[in-house]
Amino acid sequence: MIAPALLALALAEVPGNVPPSSEPPPRAGSFEIFFAGYSPNIDSEFHNGATPYATTLGTGRGFTFHVSGAKTVYDKWGSVDVGVSVGWFRDTGHGVYAITSGGVTAGGASPETSSLNVIPTAVFGTYRFDWAVDRYNVPVVPYTRLALERYNWWVIGSGGKTMQTGATNGWSVGFGLALLLDWFDRSLSRELQRDTGVRHTYAFVETVHASVNDFGSNKSWDMSDKQPWTLGGGIRFDF
């Protein structure tokens, strides 16, 4: 179990014996900005060597970002947030010639642009072991997150024409570690809370496994990330 170990480590870094503070007020919720690498695993469904995604949109790994808002529904031994998130991803490349004609070769890259655009949305629940943050001044919070995902996508083809639209459903699970930034500058933290209501500010890293293929439907492509576990990070504000 990693969480108790991290907690013990964090406690060990606290100088002296810190007495438990008075019971903190209940949390209202949180807001997050999250960045991660992403490359859809669309070509994985082909077993004949075809790579339409890589051929037209390339093999480079893109970036996705998400913003999310969550309501705290439990705040006793740790906290549970339930919320929604929305993000953005776009990969752009070039179409290929369909035939050999007029001095061009079938399969050769054309100047026509093509793109895949994705707005990933999700509803999620997050459990954070942040019980010790206010009580014992522990700056590290392990957490886990479970989400239902819905990737809304559309494909742009030659001349900017929308070729297809759709949505692909799935799920994801993530594990993360958040570092309490207030710990480094308490006066700034108090000022932020007084001015904006932000109670805590965290930087976090998270690894996510997502399965976005309409729950294994044989009529769906696979919008999951190529990497089984995606590493990302961001910043979170607790209210």
Add this chain to the structure above:
Amino acid sequence: MLRRAALLVSLALPCAAAAQTTASMSFSTSTIDKDQCGNASVPFAVNFTVGTPASFDFSTVTFQVREAKTSDCSGTENSDYFVLTGTPVTSGATGTYPPASVSFTANDVTNKVGLTCNETADQTITFCVKLMNGGTEITTSGYTQASGTVTVQLGVPPKPTITSIQAGDKALFVYWQAGTGGTASSEKFSATAKLNGNAVSACPRTSATNCRIDGLQNGVTYTVTVTAYSSGGNPSPESDPMSGTAVPVDDFWSLYKKDGGREAGGCGAGGAGALALLGVAAALRRVRRRP
């Protein structure tokens, strides 16, 4: 062919002192092309504020866009000047001339302005707004003339050069570079695809040096030319032609389906995301209601 240009003449007369009238004039459209030199219709409007001199009978005082010439308004008027509009003013009045327009021909330009439309250098026409008492300009101290200029661009850009053409899907991608020389700079370009000498499609004018001509047929070879335009819209001679053939292109989706991809689009299986959203909304509502 009659072409029209928009010319907005505005005259503002802020009262720096109680008894003074000051004036300014500006044009929102300051350049017309050489075709319009010989046949232009130019809308304008004038705003004014009048001071309060004691020596005038304001019943006879008007603002007039009085003169058109090639220098500022301090020189001698041409005998055959424009009198574009006039309106009585009263002491302390402010207002706007209703939108009006002036039309002039090549002969007007020659006779009234002293220019010819066959020149190659850009020409400037100055319009002057004067405060007139009957047929006499009021020159009393405290009354300044307003003026503004319109440039008649008579120069043409040099012929551009097409560097390459690439096939697109029912389209052609054309790349070029501006020419050198000419009597005006190349500000914009347009490429035109022709079939049997007839223009079939063109890309909109652009300041870039490439464009995509769409609306073509795959498998057909077109002749393409590029024309440069000056800031006033004067076209250059057409570039030397180059030919290109439109070819079908597989974009990502087309190639995915051609390769046997199973995704068909639409809203996905199960609608789990939407159901989950509803579930969370309901949960949050319950939490909010909890005392």
